[in-house]
Amino acid sequence: MTPGDDTNRLAAEARARVLIDRQLAEASWSVQDKTAMNLFAAQGVAVREVTLKPGHGRADYLLYVDQKVVGVIEAKPEGTPLSGVEWQSSKYADGLPADVKLAALTKDGRLPFVFEASGTETHFTNGYDPNPRARRIFNVPKPSTLAGILKHVDEEHPTWRGKVRAFPPLDTRPLRPSQIEAINGVETSLREQRYDRSLVQMATGAGKTYTAVTLSYRLLKHGGFQRILFLVDRNNLARQTMAEFENYQTPDDGRKFTELYNVNRLKRGPMPDATSVAISTIQRVFTALRNEEVGDTDDPDLDGWVPETPVTVAYNPDIPPEAFDLIVVDEAHRSIYGQWRGVLEYFDAHVVGLTATPGKQTFGFFKQNLVSEYTYPQSVADNVNVDFDIYRIRTQISEQGSTIEAGTIVPKVDRRTRAQRYEALDEDLEYRRTQLDRAVTATDQIRTVLETFRHKLFTEIFPGRSVVPKSLIFAKDDAHAEEIVTQVREVFGKGNDFAAKITYNARNADQQLAAFRTSAALRIAVTVDMIATGTDVKPLECVFFMRDVRSPQYFEQMKGRGARTIPDADFQAVTPDAKEKTRFVLVDAVGVTEHDFVEPPLNREKSISLQKLLEKAANLTITEDETATLASRLAALEAQITDDERTELDAVAGGSLRQVVRELVDAVDPDVQAKALEGAADQDQALQQLIIAAVKPIASNPDLRARILELRRAHDRIIDEVSTDVLLDAYGVIDTSKAKSVVESWRAYLDEHRSEITAIQLLAEARERRISFGDIKELADRISRPPYNWTPDIIWNAYVALDPEYGKASTTHRTLTDLVSLIRFTLGEDDRLAPYADKVNQKYAAWLAQQEQAGVAFTPAERWWLDRMVQVIASSAGISPADLDQPPFTEKGGTDGAVRDLGERAGSLIDELNQELTA
Structure with missing residues (x-):
């Protein structure tokens, strides 16, 4: 190396030390020369250029915390690759x-x-971590941060990187399988420490926030x-x-999350300890790092702001890089990993991303x-979400734009004040579809789309319904939303409580928004961005696009x-003419569903019947789209049936039908x-x-x-609203031919089901053992279905029609035990x-007589x-x-009585009565 090179190197190191001194001072370190050392000047003292033992050179900075030497900094000229000098720092420490x-x-x-800087x-290596490894950080931590680590040095694992290796098992009871997989996946990633970031892909509506709250509780506790x-x-x-955290009930002792840990909205630092x-x-967060005030109120200009170029951040001692151990990014993915990336990388924290796409x-x-990974189709298979259909509305202006001739008097609206004036056009105005509802608003285009929606709503989109489904319309901007709301009310002939604009x-x-979730009156909401992400409106059945989206x-x-499932009772409370929510509809008036990135619904072959799909599965001629459609139909059915029917269906399937649907998906x-x-x-x-x-579980x-x-x-x-009925006759004659048929x-x-239904099997073999009420109920459920639709009353009355003697009984109403x-x-x-x-009462009288004898x-x-x-016994066998x-036993003390x-x-006595009266 020439003298000139050496001089340049020393000058570069000197410049680096000036920067390092400033960084240390910003982080509350007192930077001192060896000759002027005062270890009581501050909690943290950084002493420059300390000579070490022979052969170990000189430490650029020796770090003291509470008068104890705890660390060392090796300073290098700007641009030096720091990953190659850890050995030198380690030598100094020795x-x-x-x-x-x-x-x-x-x-x-x-x-x-x-540290190397x-x-x-x-770069920072924490010797208390398992397998200590250098990692890049924004700035040297505060002395108080290092002191906090040193408080735990007597523990087996002083840092979280060690503690996560000895987690207790996850309590899976309140969690869905996809949530369990996500939490275990993040915790495994934390234990392995191969990366400082973990990505969870989880379908919208699958409970990402609840998953993150559960994970947060485990990591804090x-x-x-x-x-x-x-x-x-x-x-x-x-x-x-915030409501998710407040409502979260901890699995250990049942207390709420916020009873154990403080949850706050981030404001200007410093944060409460x-x-x-x-x-x-x-x-x-970016605003707070710049020491600017952050309010609680909605501010679309702030929260929707995406800078044109990636942001840069500066050190803020009130919110230092070590302020957080974990960052959870919940569906904030559109620009956060691009223009906003610098904010995330400011913090020395593990980052967990939660996203559907x-x-x-x-x-x-x-x-x-x-x-x-948990996809939307998988969530449909698991009845976490419902499937969707697409309904396309095309108009000439929507597709091609239009032209307004010169001389036409048109209203013009000031964008800022919304004041309206009338002017005649000097020349022809030709506008394209892309200018629609931005430069030009075509009122008849909006009206035509909405009238088509109203006209087709109860015949093609939701046939047989009479109440407008909860519908959310996406507009291009606030002015567009205003126009749509006005026309919705006109087209449907309704008042202000029927449709509302919900924007910032x-x-x-x-x-x-609260009314849209729970009110039966508010049927249609128009928004721009406010309800576009994360906001739950579970009764929603129509997602209506009047704006294009290219992301x-x-x-x-x-x-x-529109994907959320909802309990039947809650759904019927706001949409009284619906029984259950099994799907929602994307109404597309702009061609958004024609982009290549739009995945088709599972229900792709709407014209084919479920019976035909099952036949094609049985003969193994089912196509890919038909397989997807079968999955959608079975998922919808599985959501409609009762718990007892689901249990029985799973038994017939030899396993979970939901798992069968998942395999189809x-x-x-x-x-x-x-x-x-x-x-x-x-x-x-x-x-x-x-x-x-x-399809094998179904085909076989x-x-x-x-x-x-x-x-x-x-x-x-099926509701028949078109056939007209005519009374032919009414009389009280018993139809013996029908009774004979029954x-x-x-x-x-x-005879046909003798070997497969337990109740028939037991009674056919005339065994001297009691038949259970569950067996009787199983048989009753089976015969009540099509094509028979039998009840004990129907079968009994058929016998009475053939022989009135059978009608001479103590009661006329039949029970299941009959x-x-x-x-x-x-x-x-x-x-x-x-x-x-x-029969039971006769046997009881005989038994009492035997006892008396x-x-x-x-x-x-x-x-x-x-x-x-x-x-x-008489009613339950x-x-x-x-x-x-x-x-009735509880009125006299139950078992104790x-x-x-x-x-x-x-x-x-219980055993004897069962044996004597039911045989």
């Missing part, structure tokens, strides 16, 4: 002079905190994390997120570390507003298909085999297909058709219990000890 070493805190004989770049920054996409979503979770938008830039920022500029927007991520967010997933087709000589054949494997199970169709017919109700069909049904009598009589086990209760006398108190036990804690009045015989 080479402390004996007098300095007496006042040193060491880890395995070395100083725990080692050039003034523009800083068990993981050694001190503070978490939760970033949202819009300020109004911060309130929704007690803050555990701070909620903000990325724009407000990650783009290339998102994957790049997260270093391809996708820890869990609208008055009472939050109250209107696939933003489109998915907007589409997802996976078979049409492009990522799954890509893996299956890798290396395949015949790709068409390989794809068909993937589909065949998915005729009973499942039959049961699916039975349930579909049972839950479908009896013959009933007898044939028992099926036992019907089966035994039909199969020839009994020679007389008598109600089950009559044997010298057993029952007191009135004992008879009270026995008589009511017999009532239960048996009794169990657990029934004693139900009415039975033991009190019947003594030790209580159990044996």
Whole structure:
């Protein structure tokens, strides 16, 4: 090296030290020369150029915290690659002079905190981390930050990077499988520490925020994390997120999250020390870092602001880089990993991204570390979301624009004041479709679209309905939204409470949003961006695009507003003519669904029937689109059926029907298909085999297909509004031919299903064992479905029509247990058709007579219990000890009362009555 090079190097190092001195001072370090050292000047003291033991050179900076040596900084000229000089810093940490070493805190004989810095770049190695590794940081931490770490040096794991290696198991009870996978994926990523970022792909509506709150609780309670920054996409979503934290019930002792940890909105620093979770938008974090005031009110100019170029940030001691251990980015992905990236990288924190639709830039920022994936079709299969249909409305002006001739007097509206004036055009005005509702508003285009929507709503979009479904219309800007609201009210002939504008500029927007969720009156809302992402409106059934969207991520967010499932009772409370929400509709008036990035719905073949789809599955001729459609139809059915029907259907399927649907969805997933087709000589054949494997549980199970169709017919109700009925006759004559048909069909049904239905099997074999009420109910459920639609009353009355003698019973209303009598009589086990209760009461009278002959006398108190036990047996075909804690027994003390009045015989009497009265 020439003298000139050496001089340049020294000058560069000197410039670097000037920058490092300034950074240390900004972070509250007292920077001192060795000759003027005063370790009591501040909590943190950085002493320049300390000579070490022979052979170890000289430390550029020795760091003291609370008068103890804890770290070292190796200074290098600006531009020096710091990843190659850690060995030098480590050597300095080893080479402390004996007098300095007496006042040193060491880890395995070395100083725990080692830094390399050039003034523009800083690397940090924390010796208390497992497998200590240098990482780039924005600035040297404050002395108080290092002191906080040193408080835990006696623990097995002083830092969160160690604590996350010993997490307790996740309590999965309140979580969906996709949420469990996401939390476990992030925690695995934290334990492995291969990356400082983790990406979770989770479909809109799958519970991303609840997942993040659960993760935050675990990291704060068990993981050694001190503070978490939760970033949202819009300020109004911060309130929704705050509510999630406030309502979250912790799995340990049931207390609310906010009873244990402080959750605050981020404002201008410094933050209160007690803050555990701070909620903000990325724009407000940037504003706070610049020491500008951050308010609570919505500010679309701030929260929607995307700078033209990537932002740069400066060190802020009130919100230092180590202020947060974790940053959760919840659906704030449209620009956050581009122009706003500098804000995220300011903080020395692990970043977790939650998004439904990650783009290339998102994957790049997260270093391809996708820890869990849950797609929209998978969420439909799991009944987390509902599927959608697309309804396209095209008009000439929407497609081609128009021309206004010169001389035409037109209204012109001032964009700022909205004042209107009239002027004649000097020349022809020709406008394109892209200028529509920005430079030009064509009122008839808006009216034509809305009139078409109204005209087709109850015939094609939601046939058979009469109440306008909850609909959200996306407008281009606030002025466009204003025009749409006005015309919606006119087209539908309704008042102000029927349609409302919900934008940042609208008055009472939050109250209107709350009404849109819960009011039966407010049917249509028009918005621009305010309800575009993250905001839940679960009863929503129409997502109406009157603006184009070219971002696939933003489109998915907007589409997802209609995806939410909702309990039937809540849905019917706001949309009284609907039974349940099984789908929503994308109404497209601008061609947004024709972009290449728009994935089709699962329900792709709307004209094909479920029966035909099942037939094609059975003969293995089903196509990819038909497989997707079958998945959509089965997911909708699975959401409609009762819990008992679902349990029975799963039993017929030999497993979970929901899992069958999930496999159908996976078979049409492009990522799954890509893996299956890798290396395949015949790709068409390989794809068909993937589909065949998915439909096999249905193709190989005729009973499942039959049961699916039975349930579909049972839950479908056709409304005939066109046929006119004519009264032919009305009379009280019994139709014996129909009764004979019912009896013959009933007898044939028992023969056909003798081997598969437990109740029939037991009674046909005339075993001396009791048939359970569950077996009877199973049979009753089966015969109540199409094509039979039988009840015990219908079958019994058919017998009475053939022989009035059968009608001479103590009661005229039949119960489910009368099926036992019907089966035994039909199969020839009994020679007389008598109600089950009559038989039980006759056997009870005979049993009492036997007891009396044997010298057993029952007191009135004992008879009270026995008589009511017999009532239960008559209506339920048996009794169990657990029934004693139900009415009518509870009025006399339940099980304790039975033991009190019947003594030790209580159990044996139950067994004896079951045996004697039900045989």
